[in-house]
Amino acid sequence: MNFQDKSLCKLRTITTFLVLTKDKSLWQQEIQKASDFCLLLACRFAEQDYQVQSIRIVTNAFSEYLETTDLQSAKADLRLIRTLLNDIKSDGLRIRFAIGEAKTAHEISLLPELIKEFGDLCNACVNVPVDDYMLLDKELIDASVKAVEKIAQITERGEGNFNFTVNFNCQPLIPYFPASYHDSELGNRYVIGFETPDLLVKVLSDFNANANDNVNTNTALLSGQQKLRQQQELMSEALQYHVTQVAEIINLFDKTENNNRFIFSGIDSSAAPSKDCASMVDVYKQLGVPFFGASGSVEASALLTRVFKSIVDLPLVGFSGLMLAVTEDRGLAQGTIDGDYDIRSLLTYSAVCGIGLDTVPIPGDTASEKIGALMADTGTMAFRLNKPLTVRLFPVPGLKAGELTQFESDDLCNCAVLAVP
Numbered sequence: 387m388n389f390q391d392k393s394l395c396k397l398r399t400i401t402t403f404l405v406l407t408k409d410k411s412l413w414q415q416e417i418q419k420a421s422d423f424c425l426l427l428a429c430r431f432a433e434q435d436y437q438v439q440s441i442r443i444v445t446n447a448f449s450e451y452l453e454t455t456d457l458q459s460a461k462a463d464l465r466l467i468r469t470l471l472n473d474i475k476s477d478g479l480r481i482r483f484a485i486g487e488a489k490t491a492h493e494i495s496l497l498p499e500l501i502k503e504f505g506d507l508c509n510a511c512v513n514v515p516v517d518d519y520m521l522l523d524k525e526l527i528d529a530s531v532k533a534v535e536k537i538a539q540i541t542e543r544g545e546g547n548f549n550f551t552v553n554f555n556c557q558p559l560i561p562y563f564p565a566s567y568h569d570s571e572l573g574n575r576y577v578i579g580f581e582t583p584d585l586l587v588k589v590l591s592d593f594n595a596n597a598n599d600n601v602n603t604n605t606a607l608l609s610g611q612q613k614l615r616q617q618q619e620l621m622s623e624a625l626q627y628h629v630t631q632v633a634e635i636i637n638l639f640d641k642t643e644n645n646n647r648f649i650f651s652g653i654d655s656s657a658a659p660s661k662d663c664a665s666m667v668d669v670y671k672q673l674g675v676p677f678f679g680a681s682g683s684v685e686a687s688a689l690l691t692r693v694f695k696s697i698v699d700l701p702l703v704g705f706s707g708l709m710l711a712v713t714e715d716r717g718l719a720q721g722t723i724d725g726d727y728d729i730r731s732l733l734t735y736s737a738v739c740g741i742g743l744d745t746v747p748i749p750g751d752t753a754s755e756k757i758g759a760l761m762a763d764t765g766t767m768a769f770r771l772n773k774p775l776t777v778r779l780f781p782v783p784g785l786k787a788g789e790l791t792q793f794e795s796d797d798l799c800n801c802a803v804l805a806v807p
Contacts, residue, residue, distance in 0.1 A: 388588075388592075389585060389588060389589050389592075389620075389623075389624035389627065390627060391588075392434070392435040392436055392437075392628070392631075393435075393437070393584075394582075394584045394585040394588050395436070395580065395581075395582055395584075395585045395625075395628040396436070396437050396438075396439055396580070396581040396582075396584075396663070397431060397436055397437065397438045397439065397578060397579070397580060397581070397632070398439050398440065398561075398562070398579045398580060398581040398658045398660075399438075399439065399440045399441065399442045399482075399561050399562065399578070399579040400424045400427055400428060400431075400438055400440075400441050400442070400576065400578060401441075401442040401443075401444060401561035401562075401566065401576065401577050401578075401579060402420040402423060402424055402441075402442070402443050402444070402574070402575070402576045402648055403444045403445075403558070403559060403568040403572065403574065403575040403576065403577070403648075403651075404416050404417075404419075404420050404443065404444070404445060404568070404574050404648075405445070405446050405568070405570045405573065405574065406445050406446065406450070406451035407450070407451055408450075408451055408453075410463070410466065413451075413466065413467065413470060414470050417443065417467070417470050417471065417474075418470075418474070419647060420443045420574075420648070421441065421443065421471075421474045421476070421481065423576070423644075423647050423648055424441035424442075424443075424479075424576075425441065425476065425477060425479065426643060427576075427639055428441060428477075428479060430635055430638075430639050430643075431632075431635060434631070434635055436631070436632065436635070438479065439479075439480070439581065440479060440480040440481070440482055441476065441479050441480070441481055441482075442481075442482045442483070442484065442561065442563060442566070443471075443481070443482075443483050443484070444483075444484040444486065444566045444567065444568050445484065445485055445486045445568055446486050446567075446568045446569065446570035447486045447487045447488075447489055447567070447568075447570075448460075448485040448486045448487075448488070448493070448510070449488075449489060449490075449493055450486075450570060451463075452464065452485070454492070454493055454496060457496055457499055457500075460496050460500060461499070461500065461503060464485070464500060464503075464504050464507070464508060467483070467507070468504060468507050471483055471507055482506055482507070482509065482563055483506070483507040483508070483509065484509040484510065484511075484563055484564060484566045484567070485500075485508055485509065485510050486510070486511075486567050486568055487510070487511050487512060487513055487553075487567040488510055488511070488512050489512075489513075491525055491526065491528075491529035494512055494526070494529040494530060494532075494533050495529065495532070495533065497510050497533050497537070497550060498533055498536040498537045498540055498541075498546070499540070501537055501541065501546045501549045501550060502537070502540050502541050502546055505546070505549065506549060508549060509549045509550075509563040509564035509566070510549065510550055510564055511550070511551050511552070511553050511556075511564050511565050511566070511567050511776075512526055512529075512530050512533075512551075512552050512553065513553045513554075513556060513567065514526045514527055514530070514552060514553065514554055514761070514765055516765075516769050520769060520770075522554075522761075522762055522765045522766065522769075527552070527758050527761050527762060527765075528758060530552045530761065531754050531757045531758045531761070532754075533550065534547055534550065534757060534779055534781065535754065535757070535781060537550060538750065538780070538781040538782070538783055539783065542794070543782065543783070543791070543792060543793055543794065544750070544780050544781055544782050544783055545780070545793055545794070545795050545798065547778065547779060547780045547781075548564075548745065548778075548780075548795065548797060548798065549563070549564050550564055550778070551564045551565050551744075551776045551777065551778040552761055552765075552776060552777045552778075553565050553567075553774070553776050554742070554764060554765035554768035554769065554774070554775050554776065554777075555765075555768040555769050555772065555773065555774050555775065556768075556774040556775075556776065557703070557704075557774065558572060559572070559575060559577050559651050559652070559703045559704060560577075560654065560703070560704040560705065560774075561577040561578065561579035561654045561703075561704055562579055562654065562656070562658060562704065562705070562709075564778070565705075565741075565774075565776050572651075573649065574647065574648045574649065575648055575649050575650075575651045576648040576649070576650055576651065577650075577651050577652055577653065577654060577703055577704065578632060578636070578652075578653045578654070579653070579654045579656070579658060579704070580628075580653065580654065580655055580656065580657070580658060581657070581658045581659070581660060581663060582625060582628075582655075582657045582658070583657050583659045583663045583664040583665065583666055583668070583669060584663050584664045585624055585625065585628070586621055586624075586625075586657060586664075586669045586672075586690075586693075587664040587668050587669055587672060588624075589617075589620050589621050589624045590617060590620075590621070590669065590672030590673065591672055593616065593617060593620055593672075594672060597613070610674075613674075614673070614689060617672075617673060617689075618689050618692060618693055621690075621693045622692075622693050622696040622697075625655065625693060625694070625696075625697065626696070626697060626698065626699070629653065629655070629697050629698075629699055629700055630699050632653070632700070633699045633700050636650055636700075651701065651703055652700055652701035652702055652703035652704075653697070653700050653701070653702065653703065653706075654702070654703055654704030654705055654706050655694045655695075655697050655702055655706045656694060656704065656705045656706055656707055656708070656709045656741075657669075657690075657694070657708065657709060658709050659709065659711065659714060659715040659718075660714055660715070660797075661714065661715075661716060661796075661797070661798075661799055665715050665716050665717025665718065666678070666708075666709075666710065666715055666717065666718065667715070667717025667718060667720075667721060668717060669686075669690065670683065670686050673686045673689065673690075674686075677721065677724070677726050678717065678718065678721050678726055678727060679721060679726035679727030679731055680726070683727075683731070683735060684734065684735060684737075684738055687708055687735045687738050687739040687740065688738040688739060690708045690739065691707050691708050691738060691739040691740075694706050694707050694708065695707070704774075705741055705774055707739055707740060707741070707773075708735075708739035708740050708741075709740070709741045709744065710732060710735065710739075710740055710741065710744065711741070711744040711745045712732075712744065712745050712746050712747070712801060712804075713745040713746075713747060713780065713791070713793065713798045713799050713800075713801055714744075714745055714797060714798065714799065715799065716799050718799075718801075719799035719800065719801035720801070722747075722801040722802040722803075722804060723790070723801060723802045725802075728804055728805065728807075729743065729746065729748075729760070729804050729805070729806060729807065730807060732746065733763060733764065733767065736764070736767060736775055737767060737771060740775070741774075741775065741776055742764045742767075742768070742775035742776045742777055742778075743760060743764055743776075743777045743778065743779060744776060744777075744778050745778050745780065745798070746778070746779050746780065746804060747779075747780040747781075747782050747785075747791050747801060747802075747803045747804060748779055748780065748781050748782070748787075748803060748804055748805075748806050749781065749782070749785060749786050749787050749803055749805070749806065750781050750782050750783040750784055750785055751781075751786075752781055752806045756806045757779060757781070757806070760777060760779070760806065761777045764776075764777050765777075782803055785803045786803065787802075787803050787804065787805035787806075788802055788803060788805075789802065789803050790802055790803075791803065
């Protein structure tokens with residue numbers, strides 16, 4: 387089984403977390419330091435045949451360095467940051483920027499116009515807490531609903547919601563956007579995020595091919611439980627192999643070239659599917675589930691989560707679990723068209739895995755109360771089950787449930803709009 391092929395395990399991102407202050411004279415120096423660091427480390431990975439797809443820079447909460455008293459002041463500050471980012475020579479690597487979390491209803495209200503103007507250089511999140519009675523902060527949820535609705539109205543096809551998410555029980559140092567945010571008390575850090583659907587499909591397809599080979603009677607005669615156990619072990623072994631290789635590169639880099647510019651904090655072992663790799667639906671099928679959403683999907687989701695949590699050698703941060711991003715995964719997108727699953731299914735799977743409701747297209751006229759209730763359901767699960775979950779919804783202007791989106795972003799797959807019950 388050739389799971390050691392490094393082309394099967396891509397590094398979705400090298401994500402740096404830095405602290406900016408109100409002193410704008412230091413912004414160029416800090417942003418340049420982060421980008422130089424990412425590019426140098428990306429070169430070291432490339433020398434060992436690991437492809438880095440993007441470099442990302444995440445800041446502390448944007449109110450700590452942007453002027454947020456009014457929209458125009460915030461825009462002026464972000465224009466300066468955009469200029470600094472555009473001046474970076476990235477060697478063809480995509481640079482993405484997250485401005486950190488919004489902490490108040492006023493700050494949330496600024497995000498739609500900022501996202502409209504700055505797009506992928508203005509990823510942002512809101513962290514909704516619970517009180518002593520385990521009740522979610524209603525004010526922040528209401529403000530987030532308004533932001534989602536306004537982003538849908540003022541950005542083309544509502545695609546701006548790709549850059550905004552609502553977090554529940556999420557910790558700092560998530561390397562994936564837009565859930566990523568930073569706590570200034572942590573200082574400068576960096577995290578590696580993986581992309582491994584190709585690896586998982588390869589491992590499972592090779593195993594199943596052996597099981598179907600009459601010569602290999604030992605594999606062919608495995609019971610269902612034994613087969614799942616071996617599949618889980620093989621996926622863990624394959625992922626661990628590449629994590630160990632990455633650990634060696636990082637350890638050498640930190641000893642010889644990092645110079646304590648950024649402290650390594652861990653990896654996010656999530657599969658992190660995209661349009662350019664195998665679909666997680668293919669993984670489910672290789673595990674014996676007829677289609678994502680069929681009976682058996684919960685069991686398969688839990689199994690995959692155990693694989694991602696099994697990693698040793700490097701600390702796990704972020705989600706380190708099963709990501710089901712509806713419009714970023716070709717198979718999941720097709721599943722909406724085929725009617726294989728619905729929003730309630732995604733919430734069910736989030737109980738044993740997952741990221742919550744991620745990049746889910748919903749009717750453009752969905753009532754605010756329903757959007758808020760979806761957020762509340764997801765947040766309740768996150769805190770009740772003590773796991774990080776997010777909500778990233780795409781109310782699509784003019785579309786009803788079942789109608790097809792016409793997204794033009796390179797990051798998004800077109801799919802059917804899901805009904806909100």
